[in-house]
Amino acid sequence: xxxxxxxxxxxxxxxxxxxxxxxxxxxxxxxxxxxxxxxxxxxxxxxxxxxxxxxxxxxxxxxxxxxxxxxxxxxxxxxxxxxxxxxxxxxxxxxxxxxxxxxxxxxxxxxxxxxxxxxxxxxxxxxxxxxxxxxxxxxxxxxxxxxxxxxxxxxxxxxxxxxxxxxxxxxxxxxxxxxxxxxxxxxxxxxxxxxxxxxxxxxxxxxxxxxxxxxxxxxxxxxxxxxxxxxxxxxxxxxxxxxxxxxxxxxxxxxxxxxxxxxxxxxxxxxxxxxxxxxxxxxxxxxxxxxxxxxxxxxxxxxxxxxxxxxxxxxxxx
Ligand SMILES: [Zn+2]
Numbered sequence: 001x002x003x004x005x006x007x008x009x010x011x012x013x014x015x016x017x018x019x020x021x022x023x024x025x026x027x028x029x030x031x032x033x034x035x036x037x038x039x040x041x042x043x044x045x046x047x048x049x050x051x052x053x054x055x056x057x058x059x060x061x062x063x064x065x066x067x068x069x070x071x072x073x074x075x076x077x078x079x080x081x082x083x084x085x086x087x088x089x090x091x092x093x094x095x096x097x098x099x100x101x102x103x104x105x106x107x108x109x110x111x112x113x114x115x116x117x118x119x120x121x122x123x124x125x126x127x128x129x130x131x132x133x134x135x136x137x138x139x140x141x142x143x144x145x146x147x148x149x150x151x152x153x154x155x156x157x158x159x160x161x162x163x164x165x166x167x168x169x170x171x172x173x174x175x176x177x178x179x180x181x182x183x184x185x186x187x188x189x190x191x192x193x194x195x196x197x198x199x200x201x202x203x204x205x206x207x208x209x210x211x212x213x214x215x216x217x218x219x220x221x222x223x224x225x226x227x228x229x230x231x232x233x234x235x236x237x238x239x240x241x242x243x244x245x246x247x248x249x250x251x252x253x254x255x256x257x258x259x260x261x262x263x264x265x266x267x268x269x270x271x272x273x274x275x276x277x278x279x280x281x282x283x284x285x286x287x288x289x290x291x292x293x294x295x296x297x298x299x300x301x302x303x304x305x306x307x308x309x310x311x312x313x314x315x316x317x318x
Contacts, residue, residue: 039304040116040153043068047089047120052097055254057246058202060177064097068117069250072197072206073098076177079107082130083197083206083248085121094121095128106130108176110183111164112208112250113193114141114223116155122162133172134164135185137193141223148222150313186210189233190217190250192224196237206248207237213252213259215303216293216310217267219317227271227317234264251303266296274311275318284315 037045053065057072064071067086071094074081080102086094098106109125111134112118119142122132142158174181182198190209197206209217210233219225238260241247247255273292282290293300293307301307 038152040151040155043117044087044089044120047087048092050087050090050093052090052093054097054100057248057254058204059179059199060102061199061202061204062101063248063254064094065253067094067097068120069112069115069209070206070248070252070254072204072248073101074177074179074181074199075102075104076179077104078176079105079129081108081110081174081176081181082106082125083110084112084118085109085125087117088120088124091121091124108133108174110134110181110195110197111138112195112197112206113191114138114146115191115209115220118209118250119158119162122164123159126161131166132162132164133166133168133174133183135193135195136167136169137191137224139164139167141191141193146223148220150218150220150222186233186236187229188224188226189229190225191220194233196240198240202246203242203244204246204248205237205240207233207250207260209250210234210237211247211249211252211255211260211263212303213249213255213263214300215252216300216305216307217251217313218305218309219313221313221316227267227314231264231267231271234260234267238264266293266300270311270314271318274314278315278318284312287311287315 050067052067054062056062060075062073067090069084071086072083106125106128107130109130109132126132142163144157147154170185172183179201184196186194194208194210219227219230241257241260243257247260249255270293274287277287288308288311297307
């Protein structure tokens with residue numbers, strides 16, 4: 001069992017490694033991007049150099065940080081269950097990290113949504129033995145050509161082995177390794193394919209990319225996301241979270257209720273400010289010039305989404 005102190009220590013270690021040039025989450029400093037290269041290409045190109053941190057949480061649950069979206073791992077006699085697949089290029093390092101946790105074979109993979117930093121590893125994990133389960137819209141987006149304007153990138157259909165063989169629409173409950181795993185679809189939030197993964201016995205909740213801890217979030221309007229959907233999903237998360245619950249965000253350090261509450265206030269506060277100014281007829285540039293996120297920019301604005309990007313994402317939806 002991991003104490004709160006252990007989590008804090010690990011969190012510090014993660015942030016130390018997150019500053020290294022080799023870190024390839026979607027929290028990569030923008031200066032690392034090549035002149036003619038977009039985020040998707042850069043993330044895929046540099047994935048092999050990613051630094052992966054393994055953090056033990058509660059019971060037989062661990063999390064891998066640094067290989068794309070956060071990867072939760074449940075071990076036991078039924079084999080490993082992975083929540084998300086990370087970048088394909090990080091395959092050797094993810095395989096090493098998984099082996100360091102336990103010798104159990106890889107048997108199950110759940111995708112929290114369709115984005116490439118959570119599904120690029122689907123193909124190799126399927127080859128390694130994982131049956132893939134996800135929301136219906138994850139299969140839909142992975143099966144077809146899908147454009148994401150916010151990344152200025154059009155994704156080709158994923159290879160057959162990477163497509164979830166099994167899907168669900170609203171919720172699904174799994175019984176594996178002596179515990180219950182409850183999967184629940186969010187109304188469209190970050191995308192239209194987001195799900196939460198609840199481990200009630202370990203009081204642990206993976207909330208996918210509805211929560212970016214310590215970084216302004218990306219909101220994918222191209223596949224159903226919106227600021228209002230993000231706020232709704234965050235309220236839903238807060239309604240579930242207990243004082244001792246471990247909250248696994250899609251990106252950033254493992255968190256608890258206080259950090260989720262701070263994030264909710266950040267989303268709601270920014271939405272209110274931007275909506276009021278837009279209603280007055282102000283343009284996006286004029287709103288950016290008022291520095292509506294000034295109080296959090298130093299900490300939250302250094303990742304994948306700059307303050308301008310985040311304000312733009314909010315502006316688009318109010
Ligand atoms: Zn995402």
